[in-house]
Amino acid sequence: MPASRSPLRHLALGDSYTVGEAVAANACWPAVLAQQLRRGGVAVDEPCLVAVTGWTTDELARGMDQAALAPPYDLVTLQIGVNNQYRGRSLDEYAAQFAALLERAIALAGGRVARTLVVSIPDWGVTPFAREQGRDAARIARELDDFNARARGLAASRGVRFVDITPISRRHPELVAADGLHPSAEQYALWADAIAPAARAALSRPP
Numbered sequence: 001m002p003a004s005r006s007p008l009r010h011l012a013l014g015d016s017y018t019v020g021e022a023v024a025a026n027a028c029w030p031a032v033l034a035q036q037l038r039r040g041g042v043a044v045d046e047p048c049l050v051a052v053t054g055w056t057t058d059e060l061a062r063g064m065d066q067a068a069l070a071p072p073y074d075l076v077t078l079q080i081g082v083n084n085q086y087r088g089r090s091l092d093e094y095a096a097q098f099a100a101l102l103e104r105a106i107a108l109a110g111g112r113v114a115r116t117l118v119v120s121i122p123d124w125g126v127t128p129f130a131r132e133q134g135r136d137a138a139r140i141a142r143e144l145d146d147f148n149a150r151a152r153g154l155a156a157s158r159g160v161r162f163v164d165i166t167p168i169s170r171r172h173p174e175l176v177a178a179d180g181l182h183p184s185a186e187q188y189a190l191w192a193d194a195i196a197p198a199a200r201a202a203l204s205r206p207p
Helices: 029-039 057-066 082-086 091-108 128-132 137-157 166-171 185-203
Strands: 010-014 048-051 075-078 116-119 161-163
Touching: 010 029, 010 057, 010 091, 029 185, 048 057, 057 091, 075 091, 075 185, 082 091, 082 137, 091 116, 091 137, 116 137, 116 185, 128 137, 137 161, 137 166, 161 185, 166 185
Parallel strands: 010 048, 010 075, 075 116, 116 161
Antiparallel strands: none
């Protein structure tokens, strides 16, 4: 009999949107994605998360330095930048730091760009939190579009798939957790639906 293969491993790099702030651990999108992949016959382990609420690009880099990582991973996803925008950090700084993170993500996938995915930043400007704080939703949208455009361009330049979940966040501003800011489990499930085809395509490539 052939030896059974170990489950595939997913490393998810990010911030609150990756770790699933304000929802149950099994409701963050990497966990829901794993559930969907398993239902589709893809043997994948629970995701390894290197993500903390509030992290910016440079803080994620430091977190990766300190994490006990064990590459190569079968799938590496990168979703980061909202806190750069929230804190008023520059677009050029974001792009430079994101580019470095993307190279690290590819390396953690064993140098395989086909096993690396970038996920866009959602629009927090549509949330009840933003409205209650009197934030300028149009400005937030413009800035996040600029951040996402840079990330998309950098991903494309390296041949990395980019999954745009930002429109989902804008179509469903009511799908938020109790804090009025972070996505609800229902919204994370919609993100996982959008990410799953790219993840399946990535995992179908030869190791």
